[in-house]
Amino acid sequence: MLGWTRRWGVSIVSLAMGLVALLVFRRGLPHVGWIVGYLLLLWLIVAVLAEARAPLETRGRGFVVGAAEYTIQTLYHNLLLFVLPAYWASATLASPNALFLGGVAVGALVTAVDPLYRALARGNRWIQHAFLGFSMFAALNVALPLVGVRPFVALLGSAALAGLALTPALRRDVPGWARAHGLAVAVAVVAVGVVWVGRALVPPAPLFLAEKTVARDVENLAPVEPVSGSVRAETVTGWGGGLAAYTAVHAPSGLRQAIEHVWWKNGQVIARVPLSPVLGGRAEGFRTWSRKSDLGSPLPGRYTVDVMTASGQLIGRLSFTVTP
Secondary structure (H helix, E strand, O other), X not given: OXXXXXXHHHHHHHHHHHHHHHHHHHOOOOHHHXXXXXXXXXXXXXXXXXHHHHHHHHOOOHHHHHHHHHHHHHHHHHHHHHHHHHHHHHOOOOOOOHHHHHHHHHHHHHHHOHHHHHHHHHOOHHHHHHHHHHHHHHHHHXXXXXXXXXXXXXXXXXXXXXXXXXXXXXXXXXXXXXXXHHHHHHHHHHHHHHHHHOHHHOOOOOOEEEEEEEEEEEEOOEEEEEEOOEEEHHXXXXXXXXXXXXXXXXXXXXXXXXXXXXXXXXXXXXXXXXXXXXXXXXXXXXXXXXXXXXXXXXXXXXXXXXXEEOOOOEEEEEEEEEEO
């Protein structure tokens, strides 16, 4: 029993603390402050440990180092759980950005199971660096838009800040803080480039679709004769051969974000419609729509309307079918 407790007790406590953190996030408390506080605490412990590790181990105070490493692991876990609901809401499961959501979920799970985290990270500094950088990036990418930073700027800024935050961690790998900082700057530059190229893989959290439907038209910002799933071709013909895509995008208060509707038919783009910029703050989402008056011939087919940021991140997707 004692052996089992030693092996799994830490994991159970970490998971319990993470679930408490997740509950706090979902209850709508000022989570920006929580996220920033966790980030600062995480970076401070990593920085202090970078200087204090060797003296502590020399003096036989390895238990202090172990406690600090466990605290860092717990902070990783709580940070990833804090932002998991935002990425869950923002990700489109049938698109590539679901991979990033999966990464956040896997990171939260690995850091909750102490034996698994110990096996993966405790003996490998680069995996530890990866956990630090990924946790920082995932958390900042949610926190910055919550204070009005546009998602694309937040995306690149989060990558840069996460790279720079590695300075104290890299101090263990190179002599002197100046070299560690120089290496962190190089990592930040590479991270920004990677994120720029792979931006479609990252959900634009905390933006998400609060409502979506296809309809005959939209009047007074409300869908007229909405349809669900499929619509007959003869019905569309009777409506003039076109349909409207109605979407409501939820965004934080103070955020302004340009978006567009990209219409697809049978896997081919048939229209790109720039829309009015999303203005955050409305609980039901910022309502916007586009209408494709000519869906081409023949009408039957599989249609999707992607709601995209101006920088190419997918906010959400509306799908429907026109049947013969």
